[in-house]
Amino acid sequence: MPDAGQPVGYPAEVLRDLQQLVRDCARSLLEQGEVGMVIGHRAAAPYGRGVPAFVTEPGEAGQLMVGPQCQVGIGKYLLDQTRATRGRVAVIGRGCDILAARRLIADNRVAPDQVLLLWVPCAGRAVPEAMAKGGAVARHCLQCDVRLPEPGQDGIEIIGAHLAGALASASLVGEGCLEATAPRIAPAGPGADNAGDAGYERWSGWFEHCLRCYACRATCPACNCDICVLESRSPQWVERSTALPQQFMFHFIRAMDVAGRCVNCGECERACPAGIPLMDLQQLVAADITELFGVERPHVPGEHEPLGIFDARDPDPERPARTSGGGALS
Amino acid sequence: MTNYVYYPGCSLGSTAREYQRSVEAVAEHLGLRLHELADWSCCGSSATHGAERALALALPARNLNLAAAAQAAAGASSDADTGNEGGLLVPCAACYSRLRSAQAELNDSRDLQADFDHATGEQWLGGNVRVRSLVEVLWRDLGPDAIRHAVKRPLAGLRVASYYGCLLVRPPAVTGWDDPEDPVSLDELTAAAGAEPLWWPHKVECCGAGLSISRRDIVGRLVGQILSEAIDAGADLIVTACPMCHANLDTRQDIASRAAGRPLRLPVLYITQLLGLAFGYDQRQLGLGSHLTSTAAVTSRLSASAREVQ
């Protein structure tokens, strides 16, 4: 069982090599003038957590860091930085950061030729609270299928591909934290704890603590409108009041607008000061999208949004949903 | 040297020994390393697949599970997209068809997989074993050129009717490596061996092997048509890659002649026997003596043409 100091997943030497590669890469990019800025992570006092770093000078490349301590997603910063920076902007990040960037590109918020994406293999983002208990990664990291770089995607370069193997087999959860990393809500349905009244009560309990701080929206790469409907007064969908119905409306609208566009980065939940399991909710919706419309990996931004296309053979609400063919054996 | 997990199937140990021997000879000559699948069992073809669907899926699935394990062990690739390496090599067209079909069916249905797990007490792992027909391997993995280079004694002047039968290239959804109605793989292999492949209409007509015992009348008619067409096309022999077809075509020439009302005598060889001859193996090594219909016509012709060469 790894002690509190040692990060989960990342073998120390792998982490060291990875970090070196990242710094060298950033430095040369800036030196050769390939890019005007590199967005990554740097260690911040007092706990050495990774905070977003916006490196513009080759000299500063040395401060870049990688690893479980980098809990903050950085992809969305492209939205501002590409407008503010002369020259291209590079993102050196994990799979979820890369997907976040691709989300912005798919939404026409960032031009592909403005950015350079460098994909670093990842063994999950640590949950600060779990450090003491042997360390654990965020729950959504356990479902993550982009921890290791996928080669052959245009516009995306890979850093440390040879180290991916070492991370593939990394343990992500310290024994002390198994319970902490279990999904907090299960799919609705017979027996599910969030089905019907019980579920409604649970969500009410969570939403009662929602401060309407908009942190989920602010960090969500799929929430990238300049003007947000959640603040619109005409039409006014959501009132400023934090009465329960307004909370449900707020989170329903967000979940629905992000449906099929969520990149499974977990930023919403990480940023939520009230600890609402927003990521779990999105993952349920993603599973629905796959089940209902046969869209595999809906969290990977593609040519079309699942709700922007249709299939004439989609399941029909008037008829019971499709079921797989009956068994012949036994 | 390419490694293959090798599934001989029942007939190669019995009625089709000569196929077995010629396969091994050809494999050796071409540098295919065959690792016989340990503890393999009946593939469930012929009798079973008509009789009981459950068993017809469970039997091949069991063998595919073994193959998956074996492949992992042998380090042979079991990954579809890593090109021509490895796979489960099956010489018998019937076994090949059964194994591939069962695999496709199971892969398509979670329910069937669950039923299999339930029925056998093991978990379905055979999903991405690459089940390969011997002909497919010779034609696709090695290719006619490689064969041509391996030839020591070109079979010049030998006119060959390639007979594919029902199972080797059908159904396309399951096989998919040669045209199901107008296949060419065997023809190109025979051509590579220096022989002359003939176009003839009955490449994939049914020979009635399934009825070989129960309805000799039908078998007589079907075999009769096949042999007549081959003979009319000017063939010196028929080559096949299916023990069922071979047994049927080879042993039913009497009733076929009766049905056709004309004497029909034509040697039927396995493709590997033909290639073996071209590779310089002698008749005994290839079991050419074990056919009911004499293959002397073929071998004499060869020695004749060989003499002409000198």
Added chain:
Amino acid sequence: MAITSGGAGTKSAFQPRIVAFCCNWCSYAGADLAGTTRMSYPATVRIIRVPCSGRIHPRYVLRALERGADGVLIAGCHPGDCHYSTGNYYTRRRLLLAQRLLTHLGFDQGRLWIRWISGSEGAKFADTIRDMSASLQVLGPNRKGRDQRA
């Protein structure tokens, strides 16, 4: 729907409130036909006319529930017959998903109905309202996400 009790006229304790969004070309016309052929269904529904079911944002469903509806009906042309050729296909996807999302949040799936009703299906419209009213009577009044002022 199995239950068909609580039809027109029955003054049972609880009369559900249904907000129905009907596309102008099929379902609204279907509702008109139910009238011209003098069918009868419970006075539980308030119809809002929209050009196409594809106009309807899932938000409207929750807003209707918030403002006092016990059930929401989205009705459009049959798939393939949309006056705008494809609108209802998108409706189908969006609202099926919205229905799932609502259930994940603890709402009863039966609060949202999605039906295809053509201009010639007056009977289907009447039946739908009858069935929906009946099943909502079983479900009872909607409290969830409901604004107390409504």
Added chain:
Amino acid sequence: MARIGVFVCWCGSNIAGTVDIEAVTRAAATFPGVVHVEDNRYTCSEPGQAGIRRAIEAHQLERVVVGACSPRLHEATFRSAVASAGLNPYLLQIANLREHCSWVHRDREEATAKAIDLVRMAVARAARLTALETSTVPVTKRAVVIGGGVAGIQAALDIARAGFPVTLVERSPSLGGHMGQLDKTFPTLDCSACILTPMMVEAAAHPLIDVRAYSEVDKVEGYVGNFRVTVRSKPRSVDRAKCTGCGACYEKCPVQVDSEYDLGLGKRRAIYVPFAQAVPNCATIDRDHCLYYQRGRCRICERVCEAGAIAFDQLEELAEIEAGAIVVATGYDEFDPAVYGEYGAGRWPDIITGLQFERLVSASGPTGGEIRRPSDGRKPEAVAFVACVGSRDEAKGKAYCSAACCMYVAKQAMLLREKMPDTSVYVYYMDVRAGGKGYEEFYRRAAGQYGVNYVRGRVARIYPSRGRLVVAGEDTLLGRRAVVEADLVVLAAAMIPSAGAAELARRLSVSYDEDGFLTEAHPKLRPAETNTRGVFLAGCCQGPKDIPATVAHAGAAAAKVIALLSRQHLATEAMTAQADPGRCSGCMSCRPVCPYGAITARDAGGLRSVADVNPAMCQGCGACVAACRNGAMTLLGYTDEQLLAEVESTWR
């Protein structure tokens, strides 16, 4: 707050019989913004409408709510009434008190309560209505017809006869299409050329029709009423103005090439006129085979041409044509039966397609109408036809039925029996589909008095044996093998969209199905229109058709075009979508869901681009509004504010 007037209609006893009008008016008076309420026996009647006009003036009403029958009945009526009083017609809201209330409820109390709710909803919505204007776009009075087969010619003639200029674009050197290759036509057995040639000649001679053969559509811009079509005319290397079509050139030309017109059964020269009745009757040099272009010498044609029409240095021409409407009539191609290895098409010369047989039986064909085997010129003693080759076969071909084959097979079988009574004819078929006027009778004649042997079943294999072709199939009626020895086999190959149709459809932003047929706006009600306003479909580009159906379809398309071009201006929908450039963040989620391709991205400066709706193309469905996340897209007349107002006032 706008001043709202409410008018409650009794509709005789239709509404008043079940709804307590008095209670409704009393309630209406209390609704916010309502300054005037009145009720009439028949609001739609002249006195009723006059009442509305009077009230608007008397009470300076800014919105009008009418509680009456369905808006689908009288919305137009009341809008004009409102307009006649100087109010914008879109400031009217109707509460459906009859179809949706009094007629479906028996209980007076319930009905009245609901009626009050409906009026409240209408009032709430009315308060948020805004004045809407229908803008207009001018209409360029010209049509472009793409495709010079029978469909295109028919459409062009109909439009021109109505007095509108037409540009008829044909890819090949001559008009005529596939119909020009046919010998006779079913079910009348009249000669195809005899009915088509006059049409071709009239089209070419018509002062309003500009025939551009040997030309293709390069680019299409603009929208309904205002298209800009770029037509590229390939160089014929012959001056069309000078060429008299005398034929001296191709009699002397030394190069022989397979004739496209005769589908490889006959030859043509490198300089050629595809067929005798070609329109325009002008030679064309096939530069890929002409000796001069290939090897730099010959020029015999130039020497023998007395008109001096040969123009080796001719260049291709690009013409930009302004048009108000476009008709797509690109027709069909034959499915390539070589896909069926078991049929051996392409391997054995005596296995031909239905279209090839037309050339074989046609008096203008390579054999002068004598039916002879392509291989050895022998007269066939037995001929087998195979229907549904590529049709109704999802495995290897197309799932659909090609509609014309059953009939043309029957026709060809009859022609054969007429020409050679001793030749036995077999037809392998799945079903005979003879759904057309006189079709069933026609087929009966073939199977009956003409003695054609119909065998129900699919053919498994066709192979040569002893100089003949063995057609091995099954007779599913008798449940036994049906093997026939024939000398000639005709495969009735499926119809598929002509090459490049899908490409053209993309340029027109017209959708097409998985088989590549262009999609009509509505399968029953708008079969000749597309979802792109101003673009129409004629003939087989929309789906397999026979000649009668094609001509009817072309006529329908022409009628739609005429109706469109006869307008001075086109009124655009008043209720169209509108993107707020200030709010739009340019994600363009709205674009893919628009069935009319009305939404484009417009550069808004500063690296920003925003959605932009073309009101002339928008039909006001609102799909884009539901696709828009932050409310930048609105549908005028159905804004969120208006709909929410209704939702929020459904119950007191």
